Amino acid sequence: MTVSKNYLKTKKIVLSIIVSSLTMTLISIGSSLFLQLIIDIYIPNLRITQLLVVSTSLFLSYILYALFNYFSGYLSLVLSQKLSIDLLLKYIRHLFDVPIALFNTRRAGELTSRLEDANNIIHTLASTTISAFLNIGTVILIGITLFVLDFKLFLITATLIPLYFLIVYKFMKRFDKLNTKRMESGAKLVSTLIEDIHGMETIKAFNVADSQYHKIDHKFVDQLQKNFMYEKLNVLQSSLKTIVRLSISLLVLSIGALLVIHGRLSLGKLVAFNSLLTYFILPLEEIVNLQSNIQTAKIANMRLNQILNIPKEETLHTITSKELLEFKPSQIIMENIQFEYKYGQPVLNHLNLTIPLGTSTAIIGLSGSGKSTLAKLLIGFYKPTRGETRLQSKTKSINLKNYQQQIVYLPQKPYIFSGTIRDNITLGRFKCIEDAQVEHVAKLAQIHEDIKKLPDGYNTKLSGNDILSGGQQQRIAIARALLSDATILIFDEATSNLDVKTEKSVIDNILQVQNKTIIFIAHRLYIAKKVDQILVMNKGKIIENGTHTQLLKQKGQYYKLLEA
Template structure:
């Protein structure tokens, strides 16, 4: 019994020594979430102690190994429920978070419509749903832990029962049985720790799948395009037989044919939903033109051959609701600006956009900090800031998609007149206000995704067609 008593002594010493260090490292790694290190140490402990237990008593060790397939049965039995419950919990949590963020962003609208109660009840329902999903997952996890605990107790009882029988049959000594039972605890604990990684790994798998829904979306820059010299695309823009639809819906654009000469001043008009903004976004490459459904060329070069970064340095799109980033006014103005920009360039752009006076009235002028979405600015100030930002970009083609809709008529007229006076840039307005269209060289009239008329203001009025009806209405 001396070797076994020595082994027992080493185990007791190891509780404060080697195994104590292992336990401390395991505890520390678990706290830090270092699952790989925990798994590595657990596997080595199981292998080493398995060999020791097998040498000590083969019969009891084989009985102990019965727990392994039992654990595996429990793991596989809970695998599908854990996947389903994890998925449901994460989805309900995402819905709840989205609703809270949405309500915070739209708090002014909620207040103005006195919709606080409806909004609160919706968030409350989603929160209760999330709690139920989370509770269902916790119940399943606790049930699995209880079954594992019961299996461990049954294993200990069976080992003690068989060990006691072997002691009474004089096939092993009492000291051997006690030593084996003590070593068994250090064998089953790491084994159980390995098994308990199952819910964590499944949770990580579900989370990884949800992240991959975003991260594995192919980048628009994945396709290598040959042309990256913007000077080669200086020239006319041609749209030839272009049709386009979103997803599996109907065509939003139908057989569009349009030529915009270099440095021209165009306006695209039409009723809401006629496809004006979609056509503008196709020119910027926000959406690809399907093969076989027409083509867009810049100075004869197909848009599919132009590097996207080069394309968007050549053509700038300013939306109706521009986004203002958190940071200073000057940081927002110079975002994406051309190289070697000077203070005089910034002041000139702000002067054209009629925003210089508003900036000078801010507390710290150019260094005034703006929150995300620029809450201290009015809608018109945001639009004028975005116009100045576009003027500071290196773009030769500027598309203004209802970019003056929040401005008063006097300010809008000043800005439009200054933009139209630029002789070195192509200006394209997407507008509902026909007063802008009347000032441009050419007007493109769209209806239900098709170009129905094209010409200048006087020509289109003389035709007494669709544009004339828009003016009269």
């Protein structure tokens, strides 16, 4: 119903713009015909009264012309905004719905550059498409008027018009090629610039500002060159079109003057014809010039669809609280899991594990053993190449994806958003959160005292990571996780920036939280000593499983890690 209403509203706007513009065209035709009357009738016959009456009428029509011009422009802006809502918001919504893997394979600049592509499409739809309809109507109306004024001069004009289309045809492929190159070049430049801005601290620390700038400089020059080539071709095409337009005007004036001299055409008709010829050729030229905008929009649409055609994350039935109570799951099971980033290079291979709900688990192992990948499979960031992850009760099981809203994943480097500290802790929580709740989780994360020392406490404004240390960022993120309603919390090296004393206090506090399943991805073995279960990973497999005491007795990989 809403879509139909929006469509009808858009349709009404387009029709209103067309009616306004056609009215303006009729006024323009009347103005040119008035020139003929002045030269052929009013001046020779001294008809002053009629001249004044028609002049007054035309003045009023010019006021009407200005009003319709404003009305048409206003409606075009309204249409543009409606299209922006439909297209830009659709793209932004899609970015929130696609799998996380997209953001691992596409740079930020590549994704944000598609917004400019969307703007190109909107410009084409809002102005160019409407302009095409209006100009076609204008050409038809004025063409009929020119034909009635003098069909010989009109035939001369019509004979040369195909030259415009020939020029467009000859340039089409080259415009397509250059358009693609300059858009891709622009996306690469923006991507590199965004990356360098985010990594400026590292750039300064390693004293590589000059070399990084030269990369930007190279990409900038490359984009300038591609833009220059495109604009140069555009200028060349415009110049050729100008030659055709001026040639038509010159030919019409020359032949028209000869007809006037031989008495076959009145001077007033020639002046009127020449005046209307401008109104005929300019919209015709605009129609021809649509080629450039349409080609730009076509390439932009192709680039936009590269993202829009990426399937959204699979939408499964989300288990309700009532269903969960009836289901009574007791454990998470990962069965025969295999995962690979690239074909033929498995990161996890035939992995099997069981994590009882309501317990704490530490997943440990050397770097590159697959710990973080395992965590991201649990949260649903990645889909396994083979195998499944499920929640199991005594009688049945469900896909863990159905339970996704109950899982929170905390990476080693958390993201701090612009806003207050309170906003960052209550992230995404739209229901009312009491200050006492916020302070409670902040105390558990050992960040409450630090926040109190800030100028405005919990209302201190943050702009990214500006005033916070790495450890403070991690503790705010931990408080954020503890405040959530999730029943499964995954901490992926989430305390790595904390000093040993603070880390121990934070870990102890986390483990005291009731009714949560806690999973730690850890290097520091202090955490392993505190949890109910330890999983030791090596080369994408779980090679040991047990408690701290059990694994010590086995004297396997875990024992060696402790001894190292």
